[in-house]
Amino acid sequence: MTIKVGYFVGSLSAQSINRKVAEKIVELASNDLEFVEIPYQDLPLYNHDLDGDYPQAALDMKAAIAANDAIMFVTPEYNRSVPGALKNAIDWGSRPWGQNAFAGKPAGIVGASIGAPGTSMAQQHLRNILGFLDMPTMRQPEAYVQYEEGCLDTERTQSFLKAWVDAFQSYIELWHRANA
Numbered sequence: 524m525t526i527k528v529g530y531f532v533g534s535l536s537a538q539s540i541n542r543k544v545a546e547k548i549v550e551l552a553s554n555d556l557e558f559v560e561i562p563y564q565d566l567p568l569y570n571h572d573l574d575g576d577y578p579q580a581a582l583d584m585k586a587a588i589a590a591n592d593a594i595m596f597v598t599p600e601y602n603r604s605v606p607g608a609l610k611n612a613i614d615w616g617s618r619p620w621g622q623n624a625f626a627g628k629p630a631g632i633v634g635a636s637i638g639a640p641g642t643s644m645a646q647q648h649l650r651n652i653l654g655f656l657d658m659p660t661m662r663q664p665e666a667y668v669q670y671e672e673g674c675l676d677t678e679r680t681q682s683f684l685k686a687w688v689d690a691f692q693s694y695i696e697l698w699h700r701a702n703a
């Protein structure tokens with residue numbers, strides 16, 4: 524069975540280390556998982572005055588979320604929290620009230636940082652948000668990547684990311700079986 528996984532990279536940078544990590548996860552995952560990146564760089568800042576007239580970029584993003592069986596977030600930490608651009612995308616996806624596109628989609632979180640905290644605080648904040656959005660979110664294993672040049676080519680990092688994505692696949696399958 525093919526499982527469709529949409530993923531958000533929490534950085535808009537063309538050189539994003541988090542996108543590199545996401546692409547490595549896609550490469551290491553089993554063929555049962557079909558990944559697609561969900562773009563959000565064209566979204567305006569969320570404003571609930573627009574709830575009755577959603578911008579096309581937000582409608583497209585919500586449709587992309589709905590088309591997937593699960594959602595993966597691969598995000599940096601900005602000032603000990605979730606990057607504003609990613610939070611803005613999540614806010615658009617969650618509204619109008621009662622039409623939350625994320626509800627019931629199993630989620631997995633990964634983060635890469637150049638620093639020792641390895642996005643742990645951003646990930647905890649993101650868990651708080653996803654809990655409210657009714658996303659069943661894999662708790663273990665966690666994935667905090669302290670990024671160094673070349674790390675994605677090492678056996679150590681690859682086996683770590685492979686174990687994470689295999690666990691995420693099992694989590695998604697279990698959740699969908701239980702809720703079929």
Ligand code: FNR
Pocket residue numbers: 534535536538539540541542598599600601602603604635636637638639640641642
């Ligand atoms: C950072 N960085 C950072 N790192 C960290 O471990 N904890 C933090 O709180 C922050 N805060 C922070 C704020 C802002 C505005 C920037 C631009 C950066 C450093 C961050 O880990 C590094 O820039 C990564 O390369 C960001 O990931 P991407 O964009 O390369 O995927």
